[in-house]
Amino acid sequence: MSDILFGSKSAKSDYGFIVAPYLIPMPVVQTSFVEIPGRDGTLDLTEGFGFVRYSDRAVSLTLYAVAPYEQALSAFVNDVHGKRIELVFDRDPSFYYDGRVSVDALEKKDGYCAITVNVTAEPYKYKRTITTVTQTGSGTVTLTNLHMPVAPEITASAEATLVYQSGGVPATTVVAAGTHFIPALLLEAGTTTVEVTTTGEIVFSYREGAL
Secondary structure (H helix, E strand, O other): OOOOOOEEEOOOOOOOOOEEEEEEOOOOOOOOOOOOOOOOOOOEOOOOOOOOOEOEEEEEEEEEEEEEOHHHHHHHHHHHHOOOEEEOOOOOOOEEEEEEEEEEEEEEOOOOOEEEEEEEEOOOEEEEEOOOEEEEEEEEEEEEEEOOOOOOOEEOOEEEEEEEEEEEEEEEEEOOOEEEEEEOOOOOOOOEEEEEEEEEEEEEEEEEEEE
């Protein structure tokens, strides 16, 4: 039987609910097509800001509570209704969805209650563990990322020089000891290499996201 974590609480274990089969839709692509007089077809500006952008996911769930259910139902509604919560589905346990939860209907029948839950979730699902890559001294760092572009948090114990590609153009950044974000060092899907020159230790940390 399927299970869903609403934050730290299990639909099955903590509330005693049965999870009906569900569908997690793909996020809609935010397309932009412009009609230009005198031009055949449209001008596709979907990637005008460098990446494809997506709308939120609308996830609909149905849960069943078996009598006696009033106490568990009350606890669930008070725990999740209107809250922004991380949801983990047991069929994809390495990732979570971040969304606003709404309990939209309680259909009480003889011996059970059908609970309709709708979630407006961010388009990406996120890895539950932070990806961390550590380099001690000078060397080449390989950063592997999933689909979502992300700028890593960079923590250096000493001054470091970083050489990398930014939008296909070589870039160099010098960071002092401390924690930094470098917007130009944006990890796309796949691998990104960074040449590090330092006498200390440098740590790259980032959360990966996928569709």
